[in-house]
Amino acid sequence: MSSPLTRFKAAVADATSNEARRDFIYKALGGYYVSRDKNKNNFRDWQKARECAAQTKYESLNNLAEELEIFSKKIEGRGGHVFFASTPSEAREYILKVARDNGVKKIIKSKCMTSEEIHLNDALEAAGTEVVESDLGEFIQQLRKEPPFHFVFPCMHVKRDEINTLFQENIHSRDTNNPAELTMIAREYLRQKYIDADMGITGANFIVARDGMISVTENEGNSRLSAAMPKIHLVLVGIEKVVPRLEDLALFLPMLATAGAGQPLTGYNTQYAGPRTAENPDGPEQFHVVLLDNNRTQLLADAEHRDALHCMRCGACLNVCPVFKNIGGLSYGTTYQGPIGSLITPHLRGTKNWQHLSYSSSLCGACTQACPVKIDIHDHLLENRRNAATLAPSILWKMIFFGFNFIFAHPKLYALTFKIAKKINPLTKLAGKVPGTLLYGWTGTRKLPEPPKSSFRERFAEHKKQDLSVR
Amino acid sequence: MNNPSKEKVLARIREALRLRAPSPAQIHGRHANAPVAEYTRDFRDAMPPAGSNDAERRAIFEANLDALKGQFVACKTAADARAKLEALCAERGWAKLATHRAPLCEAVVPAEKSPIITDDGYDKNALAAVDAGITECECLVAQTGSVMFSTRACGGRALSVLPPVHIVLAKRSQLVGDLSDAYALIRAKYGENLPDCLGFITGPSRTGDIERILVLGAHGPKELFVFFIEE
Structure with a gap:
């Protein structure tokens, strides 16, 4: 059984690549915005x-x-x-x-x-x-x-x-x-x-x-x-x-x-x-x-997020959410989709498996503004991320940060690492475009920047050699 | 049936609430510098307009019902309503109506055309097969163009929703301003002994589930008539 995160990623990739369907959702909601505003103004x-x-x-x-x-x-x-x-x-x-x-x-x-x-x-x-x-x-x-x-x-x-x-x-x-x-x-x-x-x-x-x-x-x-x-x-x-x-x-x-x-x-x-x-x-x-x-009582016990239980499931936050409109409701894999679903699902079904939903938000605040009972949805999504960060990290996560810490604490090793990294940069760039590799999630849709010709440390040494004053 | 979880759930709720949450005013005032007054629960003057006199209320009700694609039929007297109903039956070729035992219904609905009086019991399939169901109502609500129904005022639960057309008979005096007025009226009329089912009918049955396109008559009545009797 794949994890909710794996399924989410696959569903999102699938949904967002279907542009015709996304247009269809936008069009379907067009009439709603007009009539909602008219009735709100009444x-x-x-x-x-x-x-x-x-x-x-x-x-x-x-x-x-x-x-x-x-x-x-x-x-x-x-x-x-x-x-x-x-x-x-x-x-x-x-x-x-x-x-x-x-x-x-x-x-x-x-x-x-x-x-x-x-x-x-x-x-x-x-x-x-x-x-x-x-x-x-x-x-x-x-x-x-x-x-x-x-x-x-x-x-x-x-x-x-x-x-x-x-x-x-x-x-x-x-x-x-x-x-x-x-x-x-x-x-x-x-x-x-x-x-x-x-x-x-x-x-x-x-x-x-x-x-x-x-x-x-x-x-x-x-x-x-x-x-x-x-x-x-x-x-x-x-x-x-x-x-x-x-x-x-x-x-x-x-x-x-x-x-x-x-x-x-x-x-x-x-x-x-x-x-x-x-x-x-x-x-x-x-x-x-x-x-x-x-598990509603569990959410009730969280005084900070208790107002999430004010929700009357009107769906207004879904209708205005830029994430929902592009990834669609089925991608969430939850009973309640959209911003409110991303907020309450980690509380109701466990942060460990559902924390990724708190990150699938641009924190633009459209949901909070639309909510008729004033739930602070986007602030709570950010707080969900904070809660997720207090969970015990995975082994991979620990190893990455141990390595990061070790390299940055040893100047010589640091210099060496970056020299090597610069040399193999074209290779890294290539590898980054191969689906399934470690960095693909980040580099698949982004360009790895070119490293500068010389590093700060190299230039510092150069300046010193030319006996320029450096303060 | 015994319910072992009842006390468990209630205890969990009490335990959860020992820590008090900040009030909405505190939460939403936190970005402002000035201290925030507590929110009120007195909402009436924030809601959509409901008219301040009889003429205004009537105009608002008529406009709202029209926007909902309900049909407003002004009648001078009950006899006039009877004539208009008969004309409607002739125009549509309606032969079978269903109604319930109530003063307005008896005055308006021709007895020979209504084989079903729900108070006397009815066959479900027969009720589904009539041309229209005719009922009284608790009141009409100007603010939303709604008809307030209850099992007591409308001949039970099914008569106002199962037949393909619903015709409401109401007197001018039954028109109220907003939803708060409607609930106040119910409260005054029934006290503690409320009907087992009540609520608001706002236009004919509708759906937008297919491509968000409005279609009338999803499961309930395809048409809603309000016979508004002036006397």
Whole structure:
């Protein structure tokens, strides 16, 4: 198994050499910038709204344990179930158990990034359950057998002709590359899936703690259908997504829509409080909320980077990131791509294997400026690099620095080394262009500078010989 | 089901929070020389405009709904709404409607055209096959052009999202300014006993997942009508 770094390098080389795809991504985001700016300007004070959002998230996190306890009590009081999962396997086992206990054969799923985090679909399919993604982008990615490219726009890198071929091959649709017709094909195909499903799984954008509700933001209506038709509604959500009250959503819902999709408000923003109540004609008989930790408490314990948990996954930082736009979302190899993913993945999955993401940033600060909850993303990326530097160095690293130290501490050896280096410079230059060699990572795309004709030490000696005064 | 990890996770949270993080104002004030006041949580006057009187709110709502490609139908009275609905049915050739038991719905929806009243129970496939679902709502929100729905005001969860067209019946008095007003209204109406599902419908169902091109009617209604009854 190759390391995340090796895979990252290979994927980046591949993605950046595909100029047509990069142009396509730039073009796809063009419309977003226009509508985002228009809607941002419609706020009477966008900066103040950001400050309010940051403050609300800050206060909610300071109270996290209490908020979650109140939330659990409220949900249980209405006959719902709340399960705290410390690890991905605990979450998967609980969900599998709910499915097993209720004889669930078919599941309709709406967009849920936490489920990508715990590889839920694989586990459910292995247990013999049919799982269908209902968000159009996620549905396309599921057919492509590929993770989401962007956690808000899952298939933004896929061209309409590719979707046409994909649909013809997988769901036997007719030949069309018209986006409206392709959408209708998916609509017709998925319609019966909602009606036949035994269980609907959704994510949540907010946990409204003191009202005991979860809030889901979407545009398509697939999440509402997933929570309305099947007899079980299961929600999988990270523990950090807390806001105190419904009234706070009046701030967060428009901000999420504007920052994330350039909309004043997304199509459907729905709050769910539990299973169907007696006076209602429909709705699920069972309501489960799985609260996932999966190392979020570890990030919470880092007071310096705790504000990374303010994130509401709007994706604004991806949309403005010069690195994301060129390397694409799949290169990251993480559940969460872009600047926010680079920031939190080392915390959630270990600095040792994921520190390279903190370096895949130009530190330009576009992400920080775009963030609606004011996470200090680019400063934190720099601090991630500092954290990475405190890790125990590798043997190679140690040897290089030992050699460097030794040579620079011995003047004669130093002079000799540089004399030799100068002599073999043409050879080094040649070797530097051979892929796979030690220096290739640096020299492959850079010119090794010509060494000066004579070194400082040589010139110093020369001057002394000519008896010029040197002060 | 027992939940062994609950206390474990909560304990980890409490332990993690023993070290307090700097407040957002402290973090973002660190590049400035002047001390920074704490941020407020009072956001209402920072949000998009919502109109300060009835006429303004109505104009903003109409403009927003239009931008969302929803259809605003002004009706003088419930009887007028009934006539306009019948005309719409005739124009589109709609024969099957679904609705729920509520005063406005009973006044506006012709009984012979609506075989499904969701309060009496319904077959899922039959509800999916109607031409339009007609519901009341909690309120209309000018600021965003949204319809606030709840299971109690809209005949359950599916009626407003499963049929291919959603028609909302609302009185002029149901129009509020911003999202905060909408939640205040829900709070005053239901107190602690909130509906099991509520939220905002903002335009017809939409997607931009294919090449970021807007398509209406992804999974929910392809069209959204708001019958705005002036009386």
